[in-house]
Amino acid sequence: MTLARAVVGFLAVSVALVLQVSLFPHVAWQGVVPNLVLLVVVAAALTRGAQFALVLGFVAGVLLDLAPPADHLAGRWALALVVVAYLAARVRQDVRPSTAAVLATVAASSFVGTSLFALSGLVLRDPVISVGELLEVVAVAVLWDLLLTPFVLPPTMRLFERLGRAGAPV
Structure with missing residues (x-):
């Protein structure tokens, strides 16, 4: 991983975190x-x-775990985003994925990431919520992420693709 790629990844995560x-x-x-x-x-x-995605997912998860107003045990988002990074990277192909593949990947990633975060909270008794409330939160999170996918993923993917074309090793 080059320094330029690491800095751009950190900046992209930082901007997303601040907005979030x-x-x-x-x-x-x-x-x-x-x-x-x-x-x-x-x-x-x-x-x-x-x-790249696993490292970025871990760093992003730790930042999300520590960013105010975090009210949960640190490490839960880090674990969830590392798993999301691994699963989404399995979809990666040599060519740009189709729109349907991107949407399916976002839906699956959002479901898995939010579910893993919520289930780890149940196991750790972080905030105790019912399973019904958990399922409602997961469904709303998936819907939100799918709604924002057309606005966030294309420019972010172009940014990361541009880093690869600039002569940086994959």
């Missing part, structure tokens, strides 16, 4: 905000592959 914790709580639906950080990790996985 400052702007999007004002448009939360049933208390759930879009997970822009997850979308950046999925874009990295689809364009740069597993190695």
